[in-house]
Amino acid sequence: MINEVYKNMLGGKSVIRELSEYATERGRKIGYENVFDYSLGNPSVPCPQSYTDEIIRMHQEDNPMDIHGYSPSLGLPGVRQTVAESLNRRFGMDYETKHIFMTSGAAGALSHAFRCVTRPGDEILTFAPFFPEYTPYVNLSGAALRVVPADTKNFQINFQAFEEMLTDKVMAVLVNTPNNPSGAVYSTETIRQLADILYAKQKEFGHDIFLISDEPYREIVFAGADAPYVSRFYDNTISCYSFSKSLSLPGERIGYVAVNPRATDADLIAVMCSQISRGIGHNCPSSSVQLAMARVIDETSDLSVYETNMNLLYNALSRLGFEVVKPGGTFYIFPRALEEDANAFCMKARDYDLILVPSDNFGVPGFFRMAYCIDTEKVERSIPVLERFVREVYGR
Amino acid sequence: MINEVYKNMLGGKSVIRELSEYATERGRKIGYENVFDYSLGNPSVPCPQSYTDEIIRMHQEDNPMDIHGYSPSLGLPGVRQTVAESLNRRFGMDYETKHIFMTSGAAGALSHAFRCVTRPGDEILTFAPFFPEYTPYVNLSGAALRVVPADTKNFQINFQAFEEMLTDKVMAVLVNTPNNPSGAVYSTETIRQLADILYAKQKEFGHDIFLISDEPYREIVFAGADAPYVSRFYDNTISCYSFSKSLSLPGERIGYVAVNPRATDADLIAVMCSQISRGIGHNCPSSSVQLAMARVIDETSDLSVYETNMNLLYNALSRLGFEVVKPGGTFYIFPRALEEDANAFCMKARDYDLILVPSDNFGVPGFFRMAYCIDTEKVERSIPVLERFVREVYGR
DSSP states (O other): OOOHHHHHHTTOOOHHHHHHHHHHHHHHHHOGGGOEEOOOOOOOSOOOHHHHHHHHHHHHHSOHHHHHSOOOTTOOHHHHHHHHHHHHHHHOOOOOGGGEEEESHHHHHHHHHHHHHOOTTOEEEEESSOOTTHHHHHHTTTOEEEEEOOOTTTSSOOHHHHHHHOOTTEEEEEEESSOTTTOOOOOHHHHHHHHHHHHHHHHHHTSOOEEEEEOTTTTOBOTTOOOOOGGGGOSSEEEEEESTTTSSOGGGOOEEEEEOTTSTTHHHHHHHHHHHHHHHOOOOOOHHHHHHHHHTTTOOOOTHHHHHHHHHHHHHHHHTTOOOOOOSBSSEEOOBOSSSOHHHHHHHHHTTTEEOEEGGGGTOTTBEEEEOOSOHHHHHHHHHHHHHHHHHHHOO | OOOHHHHHHTTOOOHHHHHHHHHHHHHHHHOGGGOEEOOOOOOOSOOOHHHHHHHHHHHHHSOHHHHHSOOOTTOOHHHHHHHHHHHHHHHOOOOOGGGEEEESHHHHHHHHHHHHHOOTTOEEEEESSOOTTHHHHHHTTTOEEEEEOOOTTTSSOOHHHHHHHOOTTEEEEEEESSOTTTOOOOOHHHHHHHHHHHHHHHHHHTSOOEEEEEOTTTTOBOTTOOOOOGGGGOSSEEEEEESTTTSSOGGGOOEEEEEOTTSTTHHHHHHHHHHHHHHHOOOOOOHHHHHHHHHTTTOOOOTHHHHHHHHHHHHHHHHTTOOOOOOSBSSEEOOBOSSSOHHHHHHHHHTTTEEOEEGGGGTOTTBEEEEOOSOHHHHHHHHHHHHHHHHHHHOO
């Protein structure tokens, strides 16, 4: 008999996905250029030409048996070493190959990290607003996700609420900075305070509390943002990364887990991941993609469009009287809606072909997310429409 | 605290992996050409040139945003359709796109299939000899694997033992034909009898029993073998496939789940897989690999070397007095050892630089596996060594 757990999940369709499907449908009717689709967080710039060149060169020159051979379940050793060296060079860490586990994107990285450091029934804390997929990711690992309410002033951490929820059942804390959906980047001060609390609570409870740092937007940081490397501040940190945004390769499913060398059992965690992958279907990314990525690891796509778009939208939204925190990174902005019910607000915006995502799914009511990974030309054209919407519906 | 379940798995190193590492180490000392390494089931022929050409063409000509964009979690719709059409054309099935779920190889396919049709505590039956990784694959899904003893006469099914073990706790039966490690291919008669029993027991127990068919060796079938498509015989069949062997792309991690359109809830199973993948880390294969594979789906690598090698070894082993069933497919052969303790036998062979895998791990004592996915020239040179080993150690 089929498993009811997964069958019952079929009803819960993603709001983001539904809005994106609506936008596509609407685009078919009125022309896609007339739909201002801010729903989906898909990179809007191509991968670096160097990645494409490397894939072509490799397939032209190298032995197919070397390109397409089995990767050990931890990932190709040379690729893992390249990842470690890149992180050490860029962030002053001292990872070794044994601390790196190659994964099928950040989703794969998180699913391994959760299983490594929690047992069924343990709690994982995260902070609103948060990526809605964290809920199934955590639930299906057997742990329980609890969400600390947002600090809506600046989308840093609501430390009072955090300390109240940080009981001895909590085995891991999950952070996402730069943050989807708020665009906020945790400051050095925020991360330092978080680390101090975790160190104190580890001592008090007599057990480890791991910090799982989800970092797919690490490379998309804007001028002036203070964007420290999380793992430098807290030993028990597991960093989860994806090249989906930095190299614009979301479909290639490549990322990694990087275990802080000073974490408890640091030498075991990556090999434990390789045991976990035996149970959940081998998550290793494509061997050829691993090899090509390693050759361009310190490059990125031209990410400048995201900052251009952010500034256009931030200025327009501020001018129109929205309460909005200026994003420090990502390709999201998260203003407060002009009425309490964000769903109603977004439905009214839809009548203007502005596709905005209400915030309820992100664990905060009353806001909306705009994913501005679209052409700048379109952002520019959307601003007068936004103005008209705000004037006609809300009299501003 | 780190999870003891996975930590405790770290002790259990794979015998096959250890033997392969020994062979590599030994090769460094005496020259790799002097080590007859029959340990690992890695394809020994390159992927088709057409696959390489397609990857190059795609990266030269197509829009990177199309090649590397997010694939829906079920897989790219056009690719799923191509898989369905290929199976329909080749095996007279009537799959639709909705019955296909793209996976990270056969391991990914199996991990989804197990979770779809069992709940924690349910039993899955499989047949000795069997691929040892089935144990962690099943255990970590929460189900329990039970193994039906082998029919060592011909490595078809021991139906008497099967019927005794087929209680109402069994929710799925896992078959692997062509079989790793025996090389046996289940005949039409075997599959028909299996299906008859399953249909009768479904009726008796009043619940579905799914047949999970692991088919990575489906394309490696030798002259004269009767190799029917399993799903044609039993409606509740989920086929799990990998292109690792047929296209020699093991590192690319690409395969699929194909749900028989007449299975119970056939229209739900693939979408349930996409829910399962939210919990175990997105298993979708690389988008570019999906696209290139779909262009060469009905091709294979030049697989003829495996049959050549099989015949050389089968003839030599028979001549030397081994009890051995002639393989109908795969790149494995599974003779009875010349003493009861297969481990002792294989250790003695190792002194002749013959790397053979003892059968205990495959659920049958007293046999050994040879993976003959190596150059024919090396198989030829290994035969006099095998003769000398058998003569000197066993006086034959």
